[in-house]
Amino acid sequence: MSRKDNAHRNDLSRRRLLKGTALGAGALALPGIAYATAADSGPEQNKARTKAEAAALTHPGMLHSADDFARMAEKVKAGADPWNSGWKRLTANSHSAAGWTPRPAETVVRGGAGQNYHQLYHDIHAAYQNALRWKVSGDTAHADTARDILNAWSGTLKTVTGNADRFLASGIYGYQFANAAEIMRGYEGFDLARFQDMMAGVFYPVSDDFLKNHNGACVTNYWANWDLCNMAAIMAIGILNDDQAKFDQAVDYFHKGEGNGSLAHAVPFLHDGGLAQWQESGRDQGHTVMGIGLMGTVCEMALKQGTDLYGADDNRFMKACEYVAKYNNGGSVPFTKYTWGHGQNCDYREQTVISEGGRGQVRPVWERVYHHYHYRKGLETPYMSAIARKQSPEGGGGDYGSTSGGFDELGFGTLTHVLEA
Template sequence: MKKYILFYLLFCLSVGGWAKDFVHPGILHSSEALRRIAGLVKNDVNPSMGSFNKLKAEPEASYHYCIQGPFRFISRSGEYGYTKSPCEDDFNAAYYNAIMWNITKDRRHADKAMEIIRNYAATLEKIFPMDAPLCAGLQGFILVNAAEIMRYTYVEEHNENGWTYKDTKQTEAMFRNVFLPILSEFYKTKPYTNGNWGIAVTKVQIGISVFLNDTKLYDDALDFFYHGKDNGTLPNYVAETGQIQESGRDQAHCMLGIGCLAEIAEVAWNQGDDLYGALDNRIMKGCEYLSKSNLGYDVPFHVWKDLTGKYSNWQSLGQAGMGEFRAVFELPYNHYVERKKMEMPYTKMVLNRIRPEGAGFTCDNPGFGTLLFYLGKDGERERKGRINENLKENLFGWQFAAASLKLKDDKMMLMSSGISCKKKGIMYDAGSYPYIAIKISHLPKNHNKNWFALSYNVMSAPEFWVFGESDAQIMDGNIYVFSIHGAKSNNGTEFSKGLTNVTLLMDFGETGGEGLDVEWIRSVADLEF
């Protein structure tokens, strides 16, 4: 009898191995993750609330969203290219409303997500070229995440309009019959694209494999991730130095690719497999290289020899999109730094600049990472009416008229022939904090002496309170402290002592190309700070 049992076990292994015990929900978000996301909002955790506020402001996150499809045929270009934008909106709306349902428990969000999923599952028949693998990969991943969440959090037993057996059969059929043929054909085809295509295909394949409880699809996705003969595998997309196959092309595609790699790794992590650690934390190296280079630091670069032979002539870093950061950095950062207690100093600098993350670009990546993937502590909240701008860590909201941020003498400095910047919408209480202190580590020799100003509307017209260096008390050699109490505007108006919505302005004028390094701006109650 034992021989027969052993033979049976060996036979099972020989025809495909053990069936995987999938975790549900378990694509980008496990049950634990969904509870954590809801808890971040319930407990008003900073900076996650910033992402949540951006999410709920999206039209696609509203339960009033009007579905623009469903479409029988979808494509990114060609005859059915007109479906690209409305279909992306619909799939994002399904995903956003699924997230909003789990946060708010408002069934109207759940019903909106179900409406979109059901309509497409009943209608969608085919994805057309030219970019069918990208269409299936990017749009499909958003949709399968929405379906996975709703299938396991809005069940028929507890909700009148909840997920049914019919929904399961119809949605599974859509993914098997419409999406999977595109993915299978791509995997079998000789490499012909940049790496972001293969990565997009793999992320939707691993997502669909979880939804379908299909071990072979899951294993095939992991095998391609490691060993596929394509630019879109981990070793073929990210070098040991962190350089990315598309680094010489432009930065937007690199951010797309790294974001998708992290999403693949997160799905696998939820299923008990560690792809983040693959090849000595190669995804982390790619993210750090991407962050460092886009911050203006020097990075090693070699001419990449890709598998197609078509993308092997880029001689230097692609400048298109340089420094234009997409919402893809929170996910890898929170895994490596918060989960694994590793360091990602350059990615941290990026996040300090862009937090809280907002929407992803179209359907490329999910976005809102400061809510969806945040594993850090509750950040310090600003006291009402107090200014606390750390320009070395966070430039969010600042507008630069002429200056650009560049690396000089190991510091990120504002470099231009004329440097001016401003930030609107700052709530300032001059009655409680009558002084504004500005720390400047390096002030150009040649500059406008009246470089600091505040502005707000009086009787619907803007007025300006301009301060010169001679008005400041200089502390510790480089901290300029301006007294706002009693200051008068260009029209003679005394600055308000109440809570006021102001604009901060700094205009240093012509500096002869010499850099400026402003560290922080703070309002203080007295000079003992």
């Protein structure tokens, strides 16, 4: 790591520690970017967006575009690999079966007494997988299933709550739910307006509050994943609801946010050899790989709207992907001591070695970032290339264990994100 980069990182750390919980005052503004506030977060304000703002957003325009769906259908129809192998993983997953019966709840709880959030994530993945099967195969039985799941929840859900883990629920399930709904936009019988109201009224306020206040804790207290999932939710809700201000809010936080999910804080150290250290590398590898997936999600959704976050700061995220891929595929990487402020009082904490916990854990995150950097951009990505090929074809929710961690990613990247064989 260079002396200049280290000095910059130390300056950022000092400012963040001094700031503490003052993040609630709002993020720094960039010229020409609109910001969502408590006054403009409701469904009435979403509907009041100008036609010009609505026209600026592309649909479908989250993780998948119309061209992506056309490619998937063409490759699967031809029986071409690796897409066909990815398709077989999708069709073998029980969540993708037509006729899935949803179990909507008025209140979803994650963390503390009365947890029931498993009902939500199982239904979200069933909706997404059925929507994907419809777009590839044309079978409307899957479209009807996805539509009915989405309608059931938008007609029932009123609150996402729990202990601090409620912010993980708002973020992870917020972006995933919005992606399923984006695929079903315009399908007969899908109540898009009601679903948009649910996303703006139930999920967005929780995600927005977290990025501004971090649950009353020191701004450095929460790991990068917490910020990233809520950034993803706000961006996805902005796209789904044709709300440019929310989309811009997520983009601005990526560049200038004080929390650990912004690019400079999620990737705090640059190393020689085109590698960059991930913020959670000293914690464990499961959450580190999860972070690669979430930042990849944010970057991909932004790219579909014409905003390149993948390439920010000289491909800083790519260097982190290479670092994490190399270590989790058995290679050795450098590690710079990481320090942060913990809890409400910013108590000093440090990590001096990279964690071996969860090393080599398989999560369906690599196809998306590998194919962007290597095939779209033509860059050398030896470590991403190796781990993506090793873990292909990627599955999705239900293929990586029965606990919530197995549903952190929508997955199926071999079918959806592979650009060339």
